[in-house]
Amino acid sequence: MASRTGQTPNLTSPLPPTPTTPPRTSNPPRIRTTLVTMSLLGKKFPGALAGPMTPFFAAGLIVLYGVNSLQNVLSNTAEFKNDPRNPNAKAGNSH
Secondary structure, eight states: OOOTTSOOOOOOOOOOOOOOOOOOOSOOOOOOHHHHSOOTTSSOOOOOSHHHHHHHHHHHHHHHHHHHHHHHHHHTSTTTTTOTTOTTSOGGGOO
16 A cells, blocks of 8 residues: 555554563572472381391291292292203103
8 A cells, every 4th residue: 555645654653562571580490309309108207227127138038948948848849840930850760
């Protein structure tokens, strides 16, 4: 569209000013990685763990030793002595 003076209108009008972000005056908060770690109970409890649990560790070892001994005795009985699944069976009697 022509104006009355014969000049074409200025179609390239300047863009509105872009909003500027204010400069940061403070640092972002830091994450404390030492406190972020997940604990089993949800929070850290100061207390001894190995001392009170020692009898249970010892009992577990005694039970494991007893089960192993019982397994060794039962695998050497007459019923399972020649079973191919027995690790102590003779090598000639495999499948």
